[in-house]
Amino acid sequence: MSAPPAARHAWAAADPYAAALRTGRGPLFLRRADGWLLPLEVERWCARADATDRAVLDRCEGAVLDVGCGPGRLVVELAARGRTVLGIDVSEAAVARTVGRLAPPASEEDGARALRRSVFEPLPGEGRWDTVLLMDGNVGIGGNPQALLERVAGLLRPGGLLIAETLPVNVDERAEVQVVDVVGASPADGVPFSWARLGTPALLRHGRRAGWRRAAQWEAGGRCFAALRTRSASSSAEPPKSAAVISSQRARKPSGDSPVAVR
Incomplete structure (x- = not known):
């Protein structure tokens, strides 16, 4: 299922977001049409895990796809552990910062670890990832939790794991928002796009409708998380750890649809 075209690259078009990632600091907010502001934790995102x-x-578990990787702290940590990991983000600044934080690959087969791409566009290793991450509010991508969960299910192997960060309140909200860097920003500032805000009960409810099953839920460091699994594989399914998961991510000229190789 595809996201509306206007929603796919909204973060990339939000100049305050790109500027904040380049400097590593805010302030930065999501602004709703009624003027409500949600502070974004740029400093934490740009720090180490x-x-x-x-x-x-x-x-x-296994190979990990970090959806909406931002400036890459989780990709960097997983790569340092020797895990197969790919981060995707629609923001050129986010991908560039992720690549800049990564050590050069040990070999060409290690491939790129950051790719400028929407989760709703074709991705390497579809149907073979062991774990997908939706951290830092990324369950809101596209403003349609059902569509996002269906898409993620198609990225994972059967029985694969989704780990999502949720809000510490029971909320299930969809709204048009903008990225702004000043409290007094006007509705004309920034590019509006659809976003969702979910607490754990809402995520689990949407997950059940999309055929997921709850694996775990927990709180730590003042943050909330849930783990869900797709339906189990049949005996003929492909083994989870395919060596070809990101083999297509060889070095090539970077573009809006191309991987940025770690060199």
Whole structure:
């Protein structure tokens, strides 16, 4: 299922977001049409993975796809652990910062670890990823949780694992928002796009409708998380750890649809 074209690259068109990632600091907000502001944790995103992040990553299985990787702290941590990992983000600044934080690959087969792409566009290794991450509010991508969960299910192997960060309140909201860097921004500032905000009960409810089953839910460091699994594989399914998961991510000229190789 595809996201509306206007929603696919909204983050990439939000100049305040790109500027904040380049400098590593805010302030930065999601602004709703009624003027409500949600502060975004740019400094935490641009820092190294913290203890709560690392505990989440301990739960990851096999090859990991980080959807909406931002400036790459989780991709960097997983790569340092020797895991097969790919981060995707529609923001050129986010992908560039992720690549800049990664050590050069040990061999060409290691491929790119960051790709400028929407989750709703074709991706390498579809149907073979062991774990997908939706952290830092990324369950809101596209403003349609059902469509996002269906898409993620298609990226994972049968029985694969989704780990998502949810809000610490029981909310299930969809809204048009903008990325702004000042409290007094006007509705004319920034490019509006669809976003969703979900607490754990809402995520689990949408997950059940999309055929997922709950694996775990927990709180740590003032943050909330849920783990869900897709339907189990049949005996003839492909083994989970395919060596070809990101073999297509060889070095090539970067573009809006191309991987940025770690060199």
